[in-house]
Amino acid sequence: MTPGSNLPLSAVRVAVDVTAPVRLDVSGLLLAADGKVRSDDDFVFYNQPAGPGVTHSAAAGGGDTITVDTAAVPDGIEKIVVTASLDQPGATFAGTEPTGTVRNADDNSVLASFTPPQLGAETALVVVEIYRRSGAWKVRAVGQGYANGLAGIATDFGVSVEEPAAPAPAAAPQAPPAPPAPAAPAGQWGPPAGTPAPAAPPAAPPAPAAAPAAPAAPGKINLDKGRVSLQKNQTVSLVKGGRPLLSSVRMGLGWEPAFRSKSIDLDASVIAYGPDRKKVDNCFFGKLMILGGAIQHSGDNLTGEGAGDDEAITVHLGGLPPEVTGLVFVVNSFSGQKFSDVAKAYCRLLDAQSGEELVRFDLTHSEPRTGVMMAKLIRQFSGEWEMTALGEYVDARTVRGMVKPAGKAL
Known part of the structure; x- marks a missing residue:
């Protein structure tokens, strides 16, 4: 495949192997129609190896694999992007040619492969994306690079957000204080299993009337x-x-x-x-x-x-x-x-x-x-x-x- 090209997927379960001469961290992000993850549960990688319809595993012969079961992907997810970043801090993709191989996860037959060309100062990149179009699933070769590592990819896809101003004191919620939770006898963490939490009472009286x-x-x-x-x-x-x-x-x-x-x-x-x-x-x-x-x-x-x-x-x-x-x-x-x-x-x-x-x-x-x-x-x-x-x-x-x-x- 070449950058931007796409192919229909002939398999329901597909695996994307990403390999390179150096160690890579490979991840999959499940994106909604707005191009963002819905929560951190949609970020699948070695330390969080399972998400809805998507899993991470080590590939046979080296590299990592992102497996997508298109039948199990939630309706609100439009695409899964497969990313790769260099495990060595400060290293770039210059002189390194990572390859993404898309195969049928059930019989291991190869459906497509893609090697992003002309990489240089990039420290992370989107290799391919598995996306939904008119009810069918396709794969697209992407090869988009980032100079600021996995954090740059995360920011683009909503895992990270722009830093807002620190909340002003006046913005604090005005809900009445919650009562203290029931606690356990000394030496225990909490109440016996099955003990229901008490219902919240009306707002507490002013501080002077509260018992010390x-x-x-x-x-x-x-x-x-x-x-x-x-x-x-x-x-x-x-x-x-x-x-x-x-x-x-x-x-x-x-x-x-x-x-x-x-x-x-x-x-x-x-x-x-x-x-x-x-x-x-x-x-x-x-x-x-x-x-x-x-x-x-x-x-x-x-x-x-x-x-x-x-x-x-x-x-x-x-x-x-x-x-x-x-x-x-x-x-x-x-x-x-x-x-x-x-x-x-x-x-x-x-x-x-x-x-x-x-x-x-x-x-x-x-x-x-x-x-x-x-x-x-x-x-x-x-x-x-x-x-x-x-x-x-x-x-x-x-x-x-x-x-x-x-x-x-x-």
Whole structure:
């Protein structure tokens, strides 16, 4: 095939093998009529190998394979683009000729092949696309290159979005605060399985009439003495003046490239869990608002350059639904660079209205891995939230790969 050419598909299940003399990361994105993914579930790659009708696997003889079962692709999906990016940071496709081979996934017969010509400074490209036209499926040779890696492709197709201005305090949801979730006896995570969440009561009375929270447990720090600097595994109760902090808070996360290192694309996310440690939802650069606006993300920063927080996540604690009893804040290296290439990584909790810094945690060491759990917030029986510094590293390049290890860290 040549760039722009297309062929009808004679098979219901087709496999696209992408091979090259060097290691590639191959992915498939399911796109709706607007040319965008519907959610992060439509991004299929090695760390999230299955989506609706599309799977990722290692190809026999090297390379990766994206398999498309056209009969299982949802009606709202118009095309699946197959992309390739170089596994080596900073490398380009100059001198490298990746080839996409389309075959019948059931009998392995070759239907088409395509080698994008004249590649140079590109670090990622769309190889082919499987698309729907008048009820039939076709394959088109594309070969469109990107100089900004997989992040550039992700941005084009809606996995990433342009960074909006940080939410103004006045934009916070005005819904009445949710009641505290039922909590378990000491030593347990939550209520017994099957315990229903209580219905939300009417709006709470003004703060002066509310009963003060129980004092923080012995050995735990609260906010009465001002800003708290946490060490790894240390916990602070978000209680000030005897009352739990239930206003809006902002978790700021920041980093800088290590000395003589290139810019690094890190992504900050938060995962919300229920009392059974099961994920309720997650908020990240591709999903900037969850839980009815109770959690909002500032948008993606692709380099980490500049002073101050690189990404921020605002949490309206009083507006969280009762089924959310834990939050874990994570950072991932979307481009695959290791945290050993990062300097000055930190997280800090601020009062979203006043901007006052409440809690800070600075990572004092780094590991050559691609994900780190920075901190967790857990709702207590008495209604307040506790923040614990984690600083635990894992191998995961997206928030999807953080769900299980973060759940275990609760």
